[in-house]
Amino acid sequence: MDTITAPYFIIGPAEKGKSTVRRKLCEATGLKGGSCSDVIYTLWSLVSGTSEGILRAIPKSESRPTLVALGDWLTGGKPDADGYRDPVQSWRQNFPHDLVVGDHSLLVGSKLPLPNPAFLVQFLWLNGVRVIDGIRREDELACSYPPLEWVGARPVVVRVDDPRKPNVEGDNFSIREIWTDFDLVNDGTVEDLDPKIKNLQEYYAFMRTE
DSSP: OOSSOOOEEEEOSTTSSHHHHHHHHHHHHOOOEEEHHHHHHHHHHHHHTOOHHHHHHSOHHHHHHHHHHHHHHHTTSOOOTTSOOOOOSSSSTTOOTTTOOOOGGGGTTSSSOOSOTTHHHHHHHHTTOOEEEOOOSHHHHHHHHHHHHHTTOOOEEEEEEOTTSOOOTTOOOOOOGGGOSEEEEOOSOSTTHHHHHHHHHHHHHHHHHO
16 A cells, blocks of 8 residues: 555535535544635635635625636636636636736746646645545546556545535536546435445545555
8 A cells, every 4th residue: 555645536516515524534534634715715815915714704605706717717717618728828817807806926936836727636735635625627637637646646536415405506516427436425414424434434445455
């Protein structure tokens, strides 16, 4: 078994329980958890000059269009109909000026890579996060896999769904089932997640010994 801890990628439609699953999994494993939206809030705060606390206090129903637009900016722009994004040439490219009043030039000359599909995952990984939720698009997975596999840290992709809840309008989640390693159905109480988290850990351990 490799000494490098491979990450869990927690994916799925909006408001289906991904963050709850991430927190429960972190409690069970002791691993550091985080969301792609954490990165978006951090950089939104930086470029807008507004505290992250104030931004996070905005109801998700109101902030979602801005979070989606900023997420698209940081991952290389909104994909075309085939899910393809051209490489960007600068931080200015694709910045959502219509939604955010901010100074993206603050990132010019930083040690951060230019926006690209793996940006959010890479930011979290390099900050020690090993349970990651909030990946929205297939190319984010496709571009994150090779460097992680190369160091022996193949991600385990966990799809969370709650059949009791309708899909959220404006949700940009678009990852097909073929990427899923483990389906976790969140159809009970928070306590009902405990045995499912245990099953997930057992699956993860099995995958790491294959």
